[in-house]
Amino acid sequence: MEIWSWICDLLESNESSLESSSPLFFPLVTSSTYKQPIQVLNKSTSDEIQPIQLKAERSFDTNSGAAVLKFSICYGENTLWVSDTCPLDSKQPFLPLILQLLQEITACAPTAQDSCCPRSQLQKLKPDPVLWILESHSPESISGFFDVIFLMRLFWLCVCDAPPEVGSMYFHTLLAPNLEGFSCSQAPVLRNFFVSVGIDVELCFMRTFGYMISKLLILKELGVGLQLVTPLPFRNLGFSYALESHGLWIMKSYTPVSAMRLTSSNQKKSRFLALHPQEAVLKYALAHQQLEAVMQVEYSVKFNDGFIQVSARVDNLRFHIAKLGFSKNEDDDYINEMYFPSRIRIWIGPEMGANYVTSVSLGQSTDNLEKEVEMQRVLKGNFGKLKIPEVKATSRTMTRSKMKNWKWDQNADGNVANFESALCDNATGIELATWKPSVGDKLGNNFRDRYTGASRAFTRNGDLIFSGSECGEKVEWRLNKEMEGSVLKWRIGGQVWLSYLPNEVDTSYFETRCVEWCDEVDLPLIIGN
Secondary structure, eight states: OOHHHHHHHHHHTTTTGGGSSOOEEEEEEOTTTOOOOSOBTTBOTTSOOOOEEEEEEEEEOTTTOOEEEEEEEEETTEEEEEOOOEETTSSSTTHHHHHHHHHHHHHHOOEETTOSSOGGGOOOOOHHHHHHHHHHSOHHHHHHHHHHHHHHHHHHHHHHSSOHHHHHHIIIIIIGGGGGGGSGGGHHHHHHHHHHHOHHHHHHHHHHHHHHHHHHHHHHHHTSSGGGSOOOOGGGGSEEEEEEETTEEEEEEEEEGGGSEEEEESOSOOSGGGSOHHHHHHHHHHTTEEEEEEEEEEEEEEEOSSEEEEEEEEEEEEEEEEEEESOTTTTGGGTTOOOEEEEEEEEEEEOTTOOOEEEEEOOOOOOOBOOOEEEEEEEEEOOTTOSSOSEEEEEEEEEOOOBOSEEEEEEEETTEEEEEEEEBOTTTOOBGGGOOOOTTOOGGGGGTTTTSSTTOSSOTTSOEEEEGGGSOOOEEEEEEGGGTTOEEEEEEEEEEEEEEOOSSSOOOOOEEEEEEEEEEEEEEOOTTO
């Protein structure tokens, strides 16, 4: 979008263009770039399109007398938003602008309905972490980062606080063509930003992102012109990042459920307008859910005489389905209708083409079940020549069994170790992720009321959590001794399947979706590190 470059150029033009009091404009949407796809309310398609512009205006601070810049977003002659003043004599003159955008994104963000950290309790962002981002990254990285936060702030402004046609302009001309800004190319700077500002701001940031993408995909499916816009591949509509910290490899991932790849469904016609009204409302509620995953793998390094031994074990896996909304009473009839994880796959290993690994050793998979056998024996006997038995005895033996919903297997793909598990129906043993229901199939009834009861496979709010003891034993690699003293790149990735079965509502709707992430983390092979 090149907005940041235009803003930075304002400093170089301080002595000329900004010396006068006339403002400068950066066009965001013009009549030549926006093709109105539908009639918006009472506005005719023949009406002239008013431009959306970012305006920069120079003035002087009344107290210090220093020159300052103030930005505003205008729709035609109407001002939709005004920024705080940016002092031109500061080392980072646009830090107040970025802080304001971030603070307003955080304040407007939807919250998960079970969130224990509401927006009202979030403190004002501190400037130091954001200042560090500006000073430690290249201008190109900052430009992409600014485009992301500017688009997110524009979402709340254009969709919620502006006339309807402005929201249409935003989706068609601003968000859809610039989805690439949310791809993995921005992962390094966004990762550093999240680490520096903390998890509370990260959740607000990513839930805004999920809400935006969900609305975009709903409008695309409804066929309001966005069906002509080809979005990025589904895997790029989520965001994930990985890091190494205190002996852990940590991967965090966020993906709107509606952006995940559909793998199976019993609905041939899944478009909103083709569904029964009740199922359309259900699908609309499900479309505002987001998978938030945290995968923690503990690693250790041991230096031996002739080789280096690297060990890894799953420390903690957490999968949360966030219902993005603004009221706990929203969609009350569908409050307990949620997707749930039905298959999980985690992999760890050296980078592609690594020739320094000599072997990989896997651990034992987890036990699955205790057998239950019930036997009954009947003994009959006669005494003498009597035709009617005088002695009759029955014996019965029973062994209890319990089948686990999840069983973790380990395997290797080259030198990459895989941890994989699937949710099974503990009555039939069928895996939910690959199940394709037929007419009259009763398997779905076994998963009704799945968030209540002592034997439930999920937490009461629908989360799924695994500790390291549940995921099998550790895996080990042996590396060449020559790699000592280096910092290697190690791969970590995950694949999650989410399924939906009715929990409380009366519907036959069923589907499974899948998402995949992959990233690199550091493996320091330094003695004493």
